[in-house]
Amino acid sequence: MRIGVYICHCGGNIADVVDVKKICETVQQQDDIIFTKDLEHTCSEEGQQTIVNDIKENNLDRVVIAACSPLFHEKTFMKLLEKAGLNPYMFEMANIREQCSWCHPSKGNATRKAEDLVNMAVKKSKFDKPLQKTSMTIGKRVLVVGGGIAGIQASLDLGDSGFEVFMVEKEPSIGGKMAKLSKTFPTEDCATCIIGPKLTDVATHPNIHLYTYTEIKDIQGFLGNFTVTLRKKARHVIQEKCVSCGICAEKCPTKVPDEFNEGLSERKAIYIHSPIAVPRKYIIDEENCRQLNGQRCGICEKVCVQGAIDYLQPDEEEVLKIDTIIIATGYDTFQPELKAVYGYGKFENVITALQLERIIATGSSGPPLRPLGNRIAFIQCVGSRDEQAGHEHCSRICCMYATKLAQLVKRINPNREVYIFYTDLRAYGKGFEEYYKRAQNAGIKFIRGRTAEILEDPKTKKLFMRVEDTLSRQMIEGEFDVVVLSNGLMPAKGTDPVANLLKLVKSPDGFLQEAHPKFRPVDTLVDGVFIAGCAQGPKDIPDTVSQASAAAARAIRLMNKGQYDIEPITAFIDPDLCDGCEKCIPACPIKAIQMIDGKAFVQGALCKGCGLCCAYCPKEAIDLAYYTKNQIMGEIELALSSKKPDETRILIFADNTCAYRLADNVGTARLSYPHETRVIRLPSCSRITPSMMLYAFAKGADGLFFGECDHKASPYTGASEAIQRNIRIAHSIMEPIGVDGNRIYFAELLASLLTDYYKAITNLIKIAKKEARPLTDEIRQQLLSSSKQVLSEEKEVIR
Amino acid sequence: MIKKILINDASEAFCKKVNELSGETVSRCDQCGTCTGSCPMIIEMDITPSQMMRLVLLGDESVMETKTIWICASCYSCTARCPRGLDASKVAEALRQIKLRQAIDYMHMEDMDPEELKKFPQMVLVAAYRKLTG
Structure with missing residues (x-):
């Protein structure tokens, strides 16, 4: 291994508080380090050039940079590595600005913490493996669910842009609620007159396939590879033959309330959905037709000169291959x-x-x-x-x-x-x-x-x-x-079946939840699935149309290139260890794990990389790339190795979305908090298994802090529940040994709640120092041995 | 004549006290008037229940001098229909309690004609004493 380490001065932001030269010396003592350098401004043009040259000249295979927060410059440096011919994931950052020099005014303490942070990053880098962004091919086929104005607008935009649209509507005609309106506010345009031409456009568009009176039976797969099963309900009137002359309806003896007129008038059991129906074809209402309900009638069949009536027509199924989906199921x-x-x-x-x-x-x-x-x-x-x-x-x-x-x-x-x-x-x-x-x-x-x-x-x-x-x-x-x-x-009842099939999340009002209320208003948390119109919440026609066009544009953004990259930070399974117990399958909140030939397999395109599944595997066969078990254990060990006997030390596990950002924000606000803390950054704290918790105590931790994104803002569903479950398991083992359960603290955080963070940490340190029973070496030894047994015991505790 | 309602520490303290006693949060009131429309005693009242909620929010202690708080029969029609899930009858009860705790005696037994006293049923006296003495 050939590791190059850089310590950044960040002008004086870091070097004024942290003794940069001293860190260089200490870190140099670790194995495999080719050199340690301090740079005035690592992110500057000059600093970047130095790194590229160093990588090439010294043939480095790993780079560690101790500077600002990775949320700030990680991408910059990863690109740099790529430029120098190194895999971008052979890189680690130590955050010695936001989470060290800016929040710990004491030079000595800040330097000691910075040393640990750099050592942790170096240790983690040793387990880094080159990760490749995989490219998946993606086609141009879009499923639009719902034929109201939202679905119509999205379909026309997509169709006009050259994408192939499959529009599914459960009613016999498209048009939705807007087709029923008199006029539209505030301009008082006649609703029928403005939506009518759009209905015709959809019906005649060469790129739009229209499926009316059709329901979605099943959706499987993921972005670029959805398999959608449609159930086309029997109309009992052969579409190609019907010329919509209307003689059948004239003669039909059964009258029922007309849904299109909201029950204010009557229609026949064979009917046309509305005066502006598209497709303009008759249909038999199965529920009310005499012939179909065992009574003798058959009048429509007799009067239809086209021979279009088919009482025996069955429901049909059709399977489509789809790349992206737009949900426009209305209200x-x-x-x-x-x-x-x-x-x-x-x-x-x-x-x-x-x-x-x-x-x-x-x-x-x-x-x-x-x-x-x-x-x-x-x-x-x-x-x-x-x-x-x-x-x-x-x-x-x-x-x-x-x-x-x-x-x-x-x-x-x-x-x-x-x-x-x-x-x-x-x-x-x-x-x-x-x-x-x-x-x-x-x-x-x-x-x-x-x-x-x-x-x-x-x-x-x-x-x-x-x-x-x-x-x-x-x-x-x-x-x-x-x-x-x-x-x-x-919220439309018709949304539920599709939402359930795609595992879409709903907001408390029952409408579909967007991925981010401000910046991703038409995306969902499921890649390649978008929402438009009132399925997301009540809105008027202009808002619905804007959102539909936005959803179409977002779908085009994914499909236009013909391929998309998958982040390589996903869970992976060691097939030699996997015994096919299937415990991970229900654990994964997005159902990204399948069984293939008796072994679990992670579907890379679906996996969001939260690492939640790892704690559910009794064989430790699942691991998370870039946050592997070895890497986390290594970080835990190094975070505690410098601890002196009379010192207290708290490990903070921070999720990348909220808690880590919060820790950064606390530093940016120059709020000082206890220096006895070491942060380990994770996609989600649900990655931390109970055995890791025990291992941390065994290695000298006095308290563990789990900061996870508030479940409403988290990109990972079920993370908080999983963390609490893992903590319960750890409790059930550590408490009998004599370790106070209060030493583990879990909080759902938001990146803006600065004082919450400070208070929680101070409180945890107080507990660890004074209130909890002291952790003796003997107890720590017991914890170490039990951490190894946890895995086998976990099976029982999970119940 | 238009009355002036002062917003100051006292008015805020009054609102807080009513909130505490009633267990309601009067600031949640939408002022939609459903309570008034539902109230079977409304014709006897001098201010509407929604007005009572408003005056509590503003901290106007004159609300305790209204007939409304005593006329409220605690039938809970307003509670059953309030779109915000508020309980106006509890607020009225809280106002009655505050008034009663001021312990002002409005009637004195010794001032009353013993002959007249005999005419009243016992329940009337109990009710009157509860309302009019501290």
């Missing part, structure tokens, strides 16, 4: 029956906003679906912002759609009086405030108060509403002809 509206005080379903004059949309939308082409009367009230926030209904979230669009509908009904009949009962009026979007003002100009009465209950006069069917006007503090009892419920947007 469901709140079930107004659940809010019993408003009497929907009981009182005939209580209707929903979507019903009113249909009444207005169909109004121009025939008699109204139902009368609306002269005094109309809108009730806002039905089902949303209501803990009684179990939904805290604001549905965002109801204020504006009520404002729109109120104006439309008033315009149809100016003698009408229209009231909107609201709690807070949210006109947040472009042109919304102006639109609200227009409604006020039109004489719409906005009253601030939430309706408590609706009563009906059984004779006249008029509705009485009790509500406080919270601005004048008076009680209002109004008599209305029709009450419209502005029911909120809820």
